[in-house]
Amino acid sequence: MQININGKVLFATLDGELDYHMAEKFRTQLDAAFEKSACRHILLDMSDVSFMDSSGIGMVIGRYKKAELRGGRLVLAGMSESLAKLYEMSGLSKIVSRAATNEAAISMLGGPLV
Amino acid sequence: MTNKVKFEFAAIPENAALARVVVAAFITPLDPSVGEISDIKTAVSEAVTNAIIHGYNGNGNGNETAVTISMHNVSRQIHIEVSDSGVGIENIASAMEPLFTTKPEMERSGLGFTVMESFMDTVEVTSRPNEGTTIKMVKQLAGER
Numbered sequence: 001m002q003i004n005i006n007g008k009v010l011f012a013t014l015d016g017e018l019d020y021h022m023a024e025k026f027r028t029q030l031d032a033a034f035e036k037s038a039c040r041h042i043l044l045d046m047s048d049v050s051f052m053d054s055s056g057i058g059m060v061i062g063r064y065k066k067a068e069l070r071g072g073r074l075v076l077a078g079m080s081e082s083l084a085k086l087y088e089m090s091g092l093s094k095i096v097s098r099a100a101t102n103e104a105a106i107s108m109l110g111g112p113l114v
Numbered sequence: 115m116t117n118k119v120k121f122e123f124a125a126i127p128e129n130a131a132l133a134r135v136v137v138a139a140f141i142t143p144l145d146p147s148v149g150e151i152s153d154i155k156t157a158v159s160e161a162v163t164n165a166i167i168h169g170y171n172g173n174g175n176g177n178e179t180a181v182t183i184s185m186h187n188v189s190r191q192i193h194i195e196v197s198d199s200g201v202g203i204e205n206i207a208s209a210m211e212p213l214f215t216t217k218p219e220m221e222r223s224g225l226g227f228t229v230m231e232s233f234m235d236t237v238e239v240t241s242r243p244n245e246g247t248t249i250k251m252v253k254q255l256a257g258e259r
Binding site for chain 2: 017019020021023024027051052053054055057058059061062081082085086089090
């Protein structure tokens with residue numbers, strides 16, 4: 001996973017299979033980086049995530065809550081068809097926005113300098 | 115063609131990935147669609163994860179705990195059974211309710227059974243406290259492509 005700070009956006013590129021085992025690792029790294037930063041929003045680039053189950057959904061909802069506490073939002077970018085199916089089925093789509101690309105996600109979050 | 119396989123592995127989180135790979139390899143000769151493989155892998159991942167973190171309370175030890183997967187196919191119908199010898203489920207009906215979880219502090223979404231039921235045709239749960247849990251799932255693959 002790569003994490004970059006882009007203005008008020010914590011931008012993380014996730015990769016591999018987002019199951020319980022990996023969700024634990026991502027959670028720890030994301031929380032450490034978010035707490036150290038002054039970011040409000042979290043952007044998760046999912047384009048290199050090849051698999052996700054409900055442990056991944058739980059991890060995303062947890063990070064969404066962290067962003068919300070700072071008055072921010074969480075956006076998922078670049079999900080494959082199978083990830084999108086779980087995103088819709090689980091109801092995650094009702095609380096977390098989705099963008100086709102990272103650029104689109106950044107602009108949904110108000111641009112890089114906001 | 116009918117085939118079957120049974121395998122057992124230590125109840126540690128890393129092994130959910132192994133289970134998904136074996137299950138995918140088992141069904142690949144039947145030429146399933148990408149969506150069907152993904153559905154089955156996701157359902158198996160949910161069942162195995164539940165066994166590891168609920169059945170064995172996350173205390174997996176390679177020597178003492180095991181999850182068993184038995185699979186067979188009847189033509190293009192896939193039968194998968196995931197069993198553990200863990201603590202069992204006290205109230206199966208509650209456990210299967212969407213968003214029900216006994217471990218909210220671990221950010222469990224409570225969607226495991228909902229995902230299994232959405233992605234498979236049938237899901238049957240048998241469990242007794244302190245004797246373990248068995249989840250039987252069936253999915254019919256679409257006709258030969």
